[in-house]
Amino acid sequence: VVELSEARKQGGAYHDQVIEAAFLHSKLGCYFIGPYARRVSFASQQFRSLDLVEALAMKNKLPDPGPVAVLGGGLAGLTAVAALLGRGCKVDLYEAARDVLTRQREAAHRLVHPTISRWPMEELSLTTCFPFYDWGVGPCHRIMENLALEWRRYFGPAGNRDEDLRIITDTKVVGLISHPSGDRHVVSLELEQGAAARHYELVIVTTGYGAEHSLGAGRATSYWTPDQLEEKRLGNTKFAVGGCGDGGLIDALRLVHNEFAGGWLAFAVAERIAAAADSRVPAMLVQAEHDAMMMWKSISCMAKKPAELKPDRHRMLEPLHRAYAAAVAQLPPDVTKMLDDSLVDMPGKVWLVAPEAKVTVPLSAPIHKLMIVHAIERGKVEWKRGELKKKAKGYFYRPEGSDADEPLRDREVVQRHGAVSGLEGLLDDEQGVASLRLRQFMLADRIEVGPTRQAEPPLGYPRQAVERRPTAEFISSRHPAAVATVEAIDPRFTIDADERGFSYVLLSDEPDPPPGSGRRFGVALPSRLFGMVHTRHGELSSFDALA
Ligand SMILES: Cc1cc2nc3c(=O)[nH]c(=O)nc-3n(C[C@H](O)[C@H](O)[C@H](O)COP(=O)(O)OP(=O)(O)OC[C@H]3O[C@@H](n4cnc5c(N)ncnc54)[C@H](O)[C@@H]3O)c2cc1C
Secondary structure, eight states, rough: OOOOHHHHTTHHHHHHHHHHHHTTTTTTEEEEOOOSSSSHHHHHHHHHHHHHHHHHHHTSSSSSSOEEEEEEEEEHHHHHHHHHHHHTTTEEEOSSSSSSTTTTOOOTTEEEOGGGGGTTSOOSSSSSSSSOOOOSSHHHHHHHHHHHHIIIIISSGGGGTTTEEEEEEEEEEEEEEEEETEEEEEEEEGGGGGGOEESSSSSSOOTTTTTTSSSSOOOOOTTOOOOHHHHHSSSSOOEEOOOHHHHHHHHHHHHHHHHOOOHHHHHHHHHHHHHTTTTOHHHHHHHHHHHHHHHHHHHHEEEEGGGHHHHHHHHHHHHHHHHHHHHHHHHHHHHHHHHHHBOOOOOOOOOEEESSSSSSSSSSHHHHHHHHHHHHHTTEEEEEEEEEETTTTTEEEEEETTOOOETTTTEEEOOOOOBOOOTTTOOHHHHHHHEEEEHHHHHOOOOOOSSSSOOOTTTTTTOOOOGGOOOOHHHHHHHHHHHHHHHOOOOEEEEEEETTTTEEOOOOOSSSSSTTTHHHTTOOOOSSEEEEOTTTOOOOOHHHHHH
């Protein structure tokens, strides 16, 4: 809990913007966290949840006695639940699956990083600074495991919250009906399988980004489902990856880099560029992304059909692509060598297919765009402007401007065409969707990052005591996440905790970290984890040292 700026204390423009980005005129009483914002990351969804609860509190919109309904038990939903409990609200949490946090629980093949998707516009940081559901870089399934542990310990049934929290799992909400009731406005939730509707004054919708687009009938394999792509990369198989959002770029990079290692290569490249004092690359990318975003927002507000906006969008991509090509040419020599050494031998191993004029779309993370432009320049990825199609006879590719489909006989296809929208079914009117989409696109990415939130943890949750000295329980609450972060970076180390803080413990004196670990790529072990210090020599640290 950190001092708020004066503007935030007064419930100023930032809070208005937060509410406006989540509010919909046809669903009074309902507030939507995403899913139409551009920043698609765990941390940004958590920021949105914390900000919305703070803004609703500042504007006296939290019902007393409640309860508030939260729809969706992903990380955004759980963050909203904790923030609401911290404000003294009662909460009913609805989750369609058997348990919370199920979507990414198996994703051992994906590394997640708190800030990589916004670098260099924002600084790299290995851990988040949230007052609860704090996490650090590591394999997605380990992060989810630790967050689920925190949920069970402090917020779920084991947290002894019968009074203020009801958890309703295995229950999909299929409709939201907003209507006046006496002098108030209430929202009725329609539940699947004909269960009786429930009524609330305030509903926070955190149903996420939904299933991913599929080319044919049936579901696309989720981004979070283990796929053995690294193993498939070995050998002579060629691939066609569809989509140039982050999902497509990451999977193409996994296929052409022998050393992608789940994502460590990308983090290490970003860290090295950031540490190179004389590199102009970060400033070039910040400028180019800013200019492209201005243009894109302006274009997207024009009242035309999406197809009619195509020429404007293509014009916008030219300068952005030029900036990335220039940045690749100006990479620090050690970074260029690291990238070149990691590429597979086979030219044209991967086709990247999408209808955009250039591969560098404003939506995806700069680090992935930089690396894909490098791989294209080295001939390992071929950029194919056009469309992937699926028919009864298999997959086809149609080049832009052609009306003939070419069969993709010799390529394995990976579909990464983005998510559908987690609001399907919940928002039925087209105008409402259009209104929410536009406002979230314009407003929901303007997040004030940093530890500036007034989010009180609920009663019973460990907290940092006065003067920011962690209590012993606070230290033990962050311990599993600290261990996961450090072991992912360098498995020769683990973290010990006592009432004074964390310390590193060397488990093995092997001189080199094993292949595939972050340290191997140059990602440094953090000197501060979750705000806690350690000493270089591995003795137990004291918080007096921090002072
Ligand atoms: C393809 C893809 C790739 C991504 N890659 C990354 C990445 O590399 N790094 C990163 O930080 N972020 C990434 N993200 C974003 C990340 O997945 C989300 O930010 C994260 O899941 C946020 O959590 P959430 O709670 O908003 O949504 P979710 O995790 O999707 O949780 C939503 C929950 O709501 C439940 N639910 C849905 N509908 C209903 C309903 N009608 N009734 C009741 N419950 C319901 C679901 O079962 C689920 O538990 C990616 C997203 C996508 C789509």
